[in-house]
Amino acid sequence: MQTVFFSHAPRIAAGASCAGPKECAGIVGNYVDKALSDDLFGESTYEKAERKMLSFAIGQAIRNAGYTEEEIDVLIAGDLLNQIISASFAARELPMPFLGVYGACSTMAESLALGACLIDGGYVRRAVAATGSHFSSAERQYRYPLELGTTRPPQSQWTVTGAGATVLERASGSSSPLAITSATFGRVVDFGISDVNNMGAAMSPACCDTVLAHFRDTGRDASAYDLIVTGDLGALGSRILKDLCWEKGVDLQPNHVDCGEIVYQVVEDEFQGGSGAGCSAVVFNSYLLDKLRRGACRRMLFVATGALLSTVSSGQGESIPCIAHAVSIEYREE
Amino acid sequence: MTEQSHYNRNYVEYVNRFAPPSKHFRTCGHAFLVGGGICCLGQFFRFMLSFAGLSGDVLAGTVSVLLIFLGTFLTGLGVYDRIGRVAGAGSIVPITGFANSVASPAIEFKTEGFVYGMAAKMFLVAGPILVFGVTAGTAVGVLYRLLSYL
Known part of the structure; x- marks a missing residue:
């Protein structure tokens, strides 16, 4: 669990x-x-x-x-x-x-x-x-x-x-309708990607692992959420994530969005999109929080992904271990 | 790399299939134009300086110094990395690229002090080029010397 x-x-x-x-x-x-x-x-x-x-x-x-x-x-x-x-x-x-x-x-x-x-x-x-x-x-x-x-x-x-x-x-005494109902802590997953320029591909398996664990533990499926938001997989990583989940019988296609993929309007030399800790932090605390607060999105699974490498580990030829944590946020009117 | 327990060969192959390829034709074109442009500029300096009466090693040295100055100056203005993003090897291989690789860490690490920051980190990128350049140069020199005895 x-x-x-x-x-x-x-x-x-x-x-x-x-x-x-x-x-x-x-x-x-x-x-x-x-x-x-x-x-x-x-x-x-x-x-x-x-x-x-x-x-x-x-x-x-x-x-x-x-x-x-x-x-x-x-x-x-x-x-x-x-x-x-x-x-x-x-x-x-x-x-x-x-x-x-x-x-x-x-x-x-x-x-x-x-x-x-x-x-x-x-x-x-x-x-x-x-x-x-x-x-x-x-x-x-x-x-x-x-x-x-x-x-x-x-x-x-x-x-x-x-x-x-x-x-x-705390929920008691709070006037906010946005409740954190559950959280899934991820495992470190490494499929052997060692290209530091391809973070999306490195992180996708970890993201898939956490999302599947969340669905398994909660008994929900992707349709239980209006939006499944991933952190910074980028365009390529998002595509791989959907593929990986699809192989496991979960269809993320209709309600998946990636912060890294949407954060930049003009794709100039950002190529696959945004990354970094600030990517999911900024998108979540601005655009997504606004959507949640207005009730436009009533159930959101927020899954931020991280690549746990350092310049030392990649210099020594190690592959990139990755992790993802998921937080389920729901709109509650009471 | 050793085969690690978590290593997933299928996945690595799958990702490699997915990776967007570099647009070789376009990037080669850009590199050719910019690299050629820098060389033309060097040649232009050479003509002008030979008109001014320089020749031989002094002429070659002065042209190099001018190009190095230009590379460093454009790095300081924050222009060279923009050229490099488009031109790739076209702006890395000429001597201006070498100047850029010394000047850019110097600017970057200035915040950590002049001695341990700027001076110590200055050859962060260019260091390997110097080490292998000098080593290769020495090896070829020794070989040349030995061959001349034959």
Whole structure:
């Protein structure tokens, strides 16, 4: 059993996000709390900019929920940089306890699920789940210097510059209709893909594994959800995911959408779409949360996927282990 | 790579079948045009400088220095990576590409200090080229010397 069922169904009080100029030209542009015109966000380095975006998203989410920072019992956050410095350094400025998590690009779903567990268990009243990424800081860490004149292979993806945060609270006394009813924690799956430019193909099996586990544990099928949202598989990865699920007798075709695939409007050299922890965080906390809040989507399975590699592991010729966590969100009117 | 327990051969083959191919014809065309353009520019410098009275090694050296300056300058302006994205090998292989590969990490790691950042990381990309270039050059030189005794 990989799925946790929440007997009191913690609520999503509010969310907030900010994103860079390239992202805001796309679908999330109208929904983000702050659209950056400068991807340095007025800072001197991209790492500081990433941290500032994350701080902003956390602060704004708390304000959107109508709380003060002191009223939040725990912050669960992570990011892509080594030793998750963005999350830790953002937490340095905040008064609440901090739990650093690392799930690569799956961090949004992981932190949401953990926050929901803590609230449902009665250990905390309110939690903030947050994550973010920055194209330029990720590029420096995982690939080449920004100004290096290299070409990108056609299966590559573009790391999203942005951050998102969600405030979770107890169901009792909450006015929010958005309930987290269950969460499925994923297993690490590795089918032997070692091409670091083909993250979508590497992550699809992990995503398929978690989605199938969720359906198995809950007894539901794909039609139980209005929308099955995956994190950052990209166009190629989404296609592979649908194929893999189809082989197992699950049809995701009618209601599947991938944050990475939809985040960029103009496919220029992003090729397969967006990636990075910020990808699912931004799309979820802007566009998708708006859909949920308006009741346009009443049951959503949010599955964020992460590739758990480092430059050391790929340098040593290891393949890419991947993970996916799923969170089921439902609209409840009571 | 050793066969790992989780390795799924069918899946890897399936993905390879799926992977979108590079558009070789188009990318080769771009590389030819840009690479050829850079070479023409070098030749243009050569003509102009020979009119100015330079010749031999001084002329060759000055042309290289001019191209290196141009590569570094365009890297600093943030233009070279845009050219490179389209041109590929066309802008990597000429000496301007080498200048770009030294200048770009220098810019990138400046934030970590001048000594341990910029200076230490400057040859991050170009390092292997230098190591193997010098090694290969030395080997060929020694071989040439030995052959000349025959």
